[in-house]
Amino acid sequence: MVGGFRWAAMFPDEVWEHVFSFLPADADRNAAALVCRAWYRIERRSRWRVFVGNCYAVEPAAAVRRFPEVRAAAIKGKPHFADFNLVPSDWGGGAEAWVEAMVEGWPHLEELRLKRMVVSDDCLELIARCFKNFKVLSLVSCEGFSTAGLAAIAANCRNLRELDLHENEVEDNCLHWMSHFPESFASLVTLNIACLEERLVGLLHRVPQLVDLGTGKFAAQHHPELFSKLESAIAGCKNLKSLSGFWEAGPTYLPAIYSVCEGLTSLNLSYATIQGPELIKLISWCKNLQRLWVMDLIEDDGLIAVAASCKLLQELRVFPSDPYGAAQPISLTEHGLVAISAGCPMLHSVLYFCRQMTNAALLTVAKNCPNFTCFRLCIMEPHTPDYITRQPLDAGFSAIVESCKHLRRLSLSGLLTDLVFKSIGASANCLEMLSVAFAGDGDAGLHYILSGCKNLRKLEIRDCPFGDKPLLDNAAKLETMRSLWMSSCSVTLGACRQLARKMPLLNVEVINERKRGLPLELQPDNCPVEKLYIYRTVAGPRSDTPSCVWILR
């Protein structure tokens, strides 16, 4: 059709590029690219930021070819449950293929964010050497590298602005890697690492412009000179907005940061085993806090204090200090959560580990916070009911999804029947990620989710009695999602085989870590599947599967 879309040629390409630069989301740019060939061409040449939610969804070379001008890339590897040791260590998620393709096709790359990937020192060295204008490196929950690799980054990336390394498994074979940073490091604005505190003090003096600082372990309090050095170094960082770390900080170290508390918008004390009273004292200085991560040592009283002083709080995460309940019970209950929900009007994201909950509390929270975008509640004992009524927590979670119309992420816990899934399927229209464990009565639960939740992208399920039927009945849904993880459910190999045959654009990975018995190809259809990971892809089956992973076709 020669005459069609002639209007696209009415403006030079640069004009369209400029127009596209206003499109806020990749999804919008994707849509624009489908309009006509001209727009496809213009859009792809002007896209400079890509997000690859699943490193196996596309071939690295294909991504690099399609968007040749990328400056910032974010890539995720392993499934989320890898964080909790549910995924075999050799499953995959290696970064080399991506780094090699990027080095080849995106020499001007400035920003790289990797999550849950296996990154070798070779990768880090490649990055350090080949990207001349490299500014931002963020490795979260990664593994496979050592401080030697970090030394290469520190030594070569002269324009580094942000170095964010948190929760990685880093081998420490180069203790002085930070000394490779240049003497005057005016570009570094974000530094989030674990390191020796002496080095930290030295470094802080070189980077007074730091906005985001993550520290490592503070030794016990018998270093008074260190304390005053630290205090003055931190006070010198006038722009500090975000502070994290303080592993095992004794309370005597905390005053070192009082001077910057008022300016802090983000505080992460979730590795610090500081007790309630000290925490309250510290937090009372932080009137502008928007994000707070703490341990449950803060207790209900501490959260009540937070609710009173941190009126700008948007995100709260409360982690358990004692996950296995071996110690004395901490007085952190549903009351703390309710207090925060009542006192912090801007709260929209919560992660809360506790041991008891009631439907009434959840109903109150739902009423107080209709703006939640992320609600993750982890009641640490599986199957815990409402401790007062002994009922399942269906009503409470249903209230959350019905009230919070913008909820994008939800994690369930406690005693739950299929009813909660019915509510979620019906009401959670913005939900993108759902985590389910030890819940539900049967297949209907899964069916409600897969047949509802129209924006669902990631679904991860463990230890639920969901079987083959809802999976097969909702096969098409799986292609609209990024991934599905199911472990310790009731899915059989036969269903997986059927699914794989029916849906060529899905990789159906069956993970079976038991080495005994027949190989998977010879197992009968009714063989149960321990772990199942299904994701959509245009790259076909990957070639780096370990022996415990089978990709069904």
Next chain:
Amino acid sequence: MKAVGGYGGGVASPGSVSSVSKAAAATAEAEEDLVVEDVGRGAMGDAEAEVANVDHAEEEEELEEEELELGLTLGAAKRGKATPAMWGPCCRILTAKDFPPLASLASPRSPSASSVSSSSGTNLGGGGTGTGVAGTKRAAESISPDVGSSPHPPSQVVVGWPPIRAFRMNSLFNHFKDNAPEVDAAVAVKKAIVPSRAGNDSQHQGSRGKVMRRSFFVKVKMDGDPIGRKVDLDAHHSYEALADALELMFHKPTKASALAVSVVVWMMADGAKISNLLDGSSGFALTYEDKDGDWMLVGDVPWGMFLETVKRLRIMRTSDANGLSKSVHFGKHQDFYRQRNDRKHPAYGLQPE
């Protein structure tokens, strides 16, 4: 509400086989008797005994119903008592917690004490003691009557639950282990920076020459077998893999006395295999000596932590292992001791019989 077609009431479709695994007893043949207790509580129906994911997992509800009698198909026993809240199959390594009489550790302290800092000597510098781990308290909890909001039944050890990043778990663990204020800064950093993720470490650190660790070969001795062996822990990513290897290594018939407690039970991939390993009844426990010289039951801690502390292994008769669990150290090693009685705790959502 209209029933969703084909989905019926709260029962998983009969066609779906849930991997209910049988907790078979450790067999007399059992080399190393790593008996995984059956945790399969899958959906109803005629699930065959299958292998479920074997890891150092433990389901409290399983304990509720199983009799812990070797040789019996605990799965069968359970099926009759299926609970309304169904969960998928998991498997479980029985460890110190499952040993019955450790009620002797019960203390008279009231479980509804509020969070007064209780110390068990593991605080690191600083004033109060935060999260000292007090094992005795847990026993007390289970003994006291269930009081509304109060004591929290202790969590059981299920793989990957509660959902806390391995990195964070390791730093909690390292905190507990670090009970000396004068901790060498370099060492502390090493611990902090290089926690090993369960099962993930050997892959990469192995190739790097394992700067930080000892050799991965540890001695294994089995009671009654004069010949000791060595096993390369680096070659395995999980307890189950290790059990497989030990099984092969010690594969020869041994007699052992029947005991009512199985320790670590492996579920088999198919019925045929079960009999080879798990027939008869015998009690063997897989234990290890840690860096401090204490003998611990294998399976208590995530794999990565285990690798950090294990010095050698011993497959001991459970009659001896009973004594072992009494020497379990809380606080320092963060053991997850639980009482049998806990399983009857109504808070677990199960209907009392």
